[in-house]
Amino acid sequence: MNEFQKHLLGAEYLGYSISSRDLMEITPEANKKITVKRHFLQTSPSSPIGLRSDLVKFSPFPQNLFGYVRTTSWDFDNDRSDLHDLISCIVGITLRHYNISTSLLTVTHEDLGLTKMPAEIYARLLSFERHRLSHFEESDIPSDAIQQVFLGTYFAAFLMDNVFSYTSSHYPIWEQFEDRANKIARFLDKRVISGKQNFMCRKNPDWFWFRSFKSGISIFSFDESTLNNFKAAFEQELSTMQFQGVTRDIIKFNEMGHAICPKKLDRGYATLEFLKDSNYQKPKIIPIENKFFLIGKNHILAIDDECGEESYRKELQQIKLRNDEERRFLFPSPNFVWSVPTNPDRFEKLCKELLQQESHVTRIKRVSSINEGDGGKDLIAEWLFLNPSPNSADSSPYILKNILVQCKAYKNSVGKDRVQDIRDTIDMNNADGYHLIVSSQLTTQLFDYLSILRKRGIQIDWWTRDDLEDRLRKHPDVVDRFLDIVKPT
Structure with missing residues (x-):
């Protein structure tokens, strides 16, 4: 077993x-x-x-x-x-x-x-x-x-x-609440929009639901005792820290971080006020990966927002850039010195180890030796992506893609002339995307080229020295194995 x-x-x-x-x-x-x-x-x-x-x-x-x-x-x-x-x-x-x-x-x-x-x-x-x-x-x-x-x-x-009496009879009585739904629609979306809003009211047990697909907000209305019983079910409150970031508000629950859009949070507060929820000043905020919830006295609001791990990571980068003093306070970490020249074989192995630390990378294979032509690829990584729009109720929410990885150890910035035609490379290798890792930086020309391909729907990403060093700070054990090419100071 x-x-x-x-x-x-x-x-x-x-x-x-x-x-x-x-x-x-x-x-x-x-x-x-x-x-x-x-x-x-x-x-x-x-x-x-x-x-x-x-x-x-x-x-x-x-x-x-x-x-x-x-x-x-x-x-x-x-x-x-x-x-x-x-x-x-x-x-x-x-x-x-x-x-x-x-x-x-x-x-x-x-x-x-x-x-x-x-x-x-x-x-x-x-x-x-x-x-x-x-x-x-x-x-x-x-x-x-x-x-x-x-x-x-x-x-x-x-x-x-x-608590919510799911197994009760649930009599739909939406006709009596159409006026209420229309008022909420005009508040959230300025007007009633066919195909972009939906609502329902049920009796036994009593609840009212409104969903605006345009605003990405769901409203659930209950009697106060139902929500009190729901809150009481969680005896131990989560340890919560919240502070203002650069573009998003940072919230940490038991050391798990989220980054919430402040405009959407304010919109949630305003919606509770519109609903006359007397507890709206201090609602409980609960974030997950692609939504956050506000729990008031009589209402639960579910607000669409990409506030999970990826948004949290990006907001931390913004905070790092905002102020060096904040960086030293929030992210105590070493700087690094790279060997010049950087051994390309060792650099490729370093890239492979760092990729193996990524939670969404499931497998990595080396496909060329350092002395032979690689055809635009050094590694192939099996990379998991989330399917935001499953086309079947029976389908898995995960998509596995083969991503070509190219590693370039150069002293100076890497230009477009150092990268083969990426679209042809992806097609020739029957791959799903391309990931470039450089030991220095990208030239403006190469950065613009990669950005254009990404906007056209091609799965493209890249790591520069800054991205590598951020990952090395998280994995000092990896640094210890590659002191011949990169050392902390």
Whole structure:
């Protein structure tokens, strides 16, 4: 029995119902079909909340873990978008209290070609890429994260049943609340817009839901006792730090950082004030990867915002650049001296080790020796990306891409003449993108060229010396293995 199977036994003991089957064939690489075994973990047989894990059935047996929320027409009549929005948000909030930050990915009816109503939510997928659950192998299973996901998801299902009375009858009564919905639409979007807004009100239990796809804001309205019971479910408050960054507000929950758009945060406060939520001055802020939540006295607001790990990292870079004194205070770290000339073979090995530290890189292969022509590639990295628009409720929220990596150790800035035609290189190697790593900087001409390709939809990225040194500061053990080419001062 492997480690993940032990986790499945623990989940079954907790109360999950578990099944599995060979579901589909996927082709992450050209001309290579892979059979996937999918595990289905339902919090209960009738619950819309579940987890999925796809296992590739050949060595080294990589797999992933993601969440799934969808109700059925057997349980509820009419549009069920409010249920899918609310339930997935409650799961996201609950998991955040278990120190798991998820992305909520919407599958619309339009994505499935079922209707031309983009304002209807068919299902929600929950991804856990920040916790290395988008790709892991038996030799390196993130057990703590898996355990927290299992516990948090199961507790969220408990809260839906016992606090929000999910299993009650839920009588839709939206006609009586159309005027209220129109007032909210005019506040958020200036006017009522067909296909960009949706609302629902249910009786037994009582809640009201409004969603503006234009503004990216969902409003959930409850009686005060329901939200008090929900807040009381989390006895231990998360350790929270918040301060103003350069372009975003930094929020840290138990050492996990997020970067929230201040304009969107202010818009949330203003919305609570419009709703006459008397607790709006001090709402609880809970960020996940692609949303943040404001919990007031009678309302929960879910506001779309890319406020997760990547935004947090970029905002830290902005803070570093803002003031050298702040940098010394917030990011105490060494500077580096590079050998001149830098040995290209050792530099390539350094790049490979740093890439292996990236959470989204699953595998790296060296494809050329230092003494032979590389055809524009030194390494090939299997890189995981998040699928922001899954085209199927059964699809995985992760995409695996082959990225060509070229490493250039030069004293002076690297110009466009040092880089082969990138589009041809990608096509010839049947790759999905290109990543350039240089030991110095890029010339303006090369920077502009790479930026243009990126704007045209080609998967392009690059690291310069600044990016390398930021990663070396995080991984001093790597520095110790390459003191012959780079030394801390």
